[in-house]
Amino acid sequence: MQPVVFHDLGIIDYKKAWEYQENLFKQILEQKLKNRATENQELRTNNQEPRTKNQELTTKNKQQTQSHLIFCEHPHVFTLGKSGSENNLLINESQLKEKQATYYKINRGGDITYHGPGQLVGYPIFDLDNFFTDIHKYLRFLEEITILTLAEYGIKGERIEGLTGVWLDAENPAKARKICALGVHASRWVTMHGFAFNINTDINYFNNIIPCGITDKAVTSLDIELNRKVEMDEVKEKMKKHFSVLFEIELV
16 A cells, blocks of 8 residues: 555644645656656667656656645635636625635636635645546545545435535435545646545535536535534544545545
């Protein structure tokens, strides 16, 4: 099992967490570029053609990249993905200040979402070359980790075809509600951003947006479904366990 460094940042400002992600993301990309340059130099030395970027590195001198998993919570913030519409933010700048919330346009996929206290946010900074080079499969793994965690609380998490994230009562349009949202960015098979799992989340903040640009489905939180507050550390341990099993990693 390959080691993945686990970071628990606690409650952290969104921009600071974004910069933290970016730094780890760039470190992996830089190492991959160094590995590519090293191999191409060796191939030239042996009078062979350099490999294309999609071909596997075979050089004996390449250095293994280090993947990371970040868990955190954020103060109230709304984030808009690169494919989203600003019209899905339903409040203005002064109203944002009244609600002590911030707003960022970011480089992940997806539309608008909310992060806040009581929501477990996970940012896997994974080099998928060390796992599998399939973004669709990667997203399904993130969903499955949440589904398995919900099952430990006696809740059936589901998928809705054509939509990302984890839902409850997915087959009933009148009752379908999202409990975990996904939005990722990847370059050269290195991922960043990730998932937002509502644990003890004030879902009233979702009334200030059209979550993920979807107008006909509600949002929920684990504490609402269980009718009790849930220990965040308990959920983190369950999520970490399922990350370790599904991705076949050791969190260190």
